[in-house]
Amino acid sequence: MSTAESFDLDETGKIDLSQIYDRPDPRHYYSTLRRLEYIIPEVAKPVFQSIISTFRRTRDKGRLRILDVGCSYGINAAMLKCDLEMEDLYSFYGPGVVAGAKRHELIVRDRRLIKDLVKDPGLEVVGLDSSEAAIRYATEANLLDAGVNTDLENDAPSPEEARILSGADLVISTGCVGYVSESTIEKILAANAPKKPWMVHFVLRMFPFDAITDTLAKFGYVTEKVETQTFLQRRFATQEERRQVLHRLDGLGIDAGGCEANGWYHAEAFISCPEEDCSSFDLRPLVSM
Template identity: 45%
Template structure:
């Protein structure tokens, strides 16, 4: 398998297909679960934002949204296993794209219409965005790579509508330029943010840029499985990256899984009054909860603009 510039196996081919079936077939085999583990934390942040601001139907910008996975999980109250079954089983391979879209629209009408949130997706994959929009998982989309170019006026307006910003694995492919563009899109109002970031990617520089923009960032307790390594070569490359960064992989990546940390960034006024409560683990995969509970948290050096 070919490795990309980050040292991870390249899975570009599953993000650019007309529908999500190759995406879910590939990632189910790798035990991909980070959207499921992120779901209760995102739901808790939405609840907190509603209480703090009075906004009843917040707009959520999902960076690296692909086919609208986080939007489907949160709006339709599904699990990642539900989506694996939805797209991989029950004869889904025998159907065409129009049938899949019709079924997903029915799903949104029956389970997502009263979710009380609106999703906008930001992604560099046009086919993935097109599917998520057509299915109804997204209410808006920004097809852009903000690491290489500034958003157009129309894209900036779509981004500026965001009340919250989330991501589950895109940091490392996107960085300071993207998140700075998102944070400053409105000009006055700043969205709250929550990013799940693989341990192989530092977040300090991004947090520093956000601090310059008026944010305070905290790393929440816990580590979260993303997926299994796709090959021994991928694992070896990632272990080398962690070693160079001074991150101890024992009991974690050394045992065959990517792990992520959760960073929450709020405008300073909101951060000063926020009370952080751990999200309920009810939706978490039991084996992952057990691993998390047994992990001895290792001390980390955190920059002054990060709160722990």
């Protein structure tokens, strides 16, 4: 339960990984996450694919615009567009493959990979992340179709940024809740109004989702949690991180037995749909998958 480099703990008790999100290219990002056995995009992918399929069937719409909140270097976009696994991405950016490559060479390589590997051309993915470097790389490499790097927790989007955030059919996230709150969600809803995108958020059990659920309800959403399972995010980096997280969970009255006590972060999935859509199909199969 250790890595080749040390990390400080942030105010939540997690290790501070901010240093891996602000590099000119994603090599350090992927090498660090590989050591931590980070896997949440892969375990979330079948849920996203099920929601995408249901949305297309319900709305009779083939092309979808997805907004990935906390998108970093476009990891969910690559996985959904190309149906990749985490090991594929770790290998693409491994030192044996891209050692010594310049940033622009990686961008050219990634553009070619995306063009050759895409399996679902009907997906358009735009990203939101506070890291300018990550957004710039992901858009230049065509991993993302567009991106916004404004911190919506503290700032309103510019007119151009609001335009990029608008038109979403589905809003997703795989780990930003806890750092992103209902404030960001409200601004996303405002940018998309009067349209109401569906949402799927994967949230670590240490971060309550109640405030976002309540905010979505005010906008006419129904939110259901996937009750049948939790979803592995990554293993703890250190014993101190494990201790801090278990302490936080205990304070929330959450039993870590069989989950975080075994050394891994566990997330829960929350699916939110507008009430008018829920009346036309049964949400229960989606939350019992």
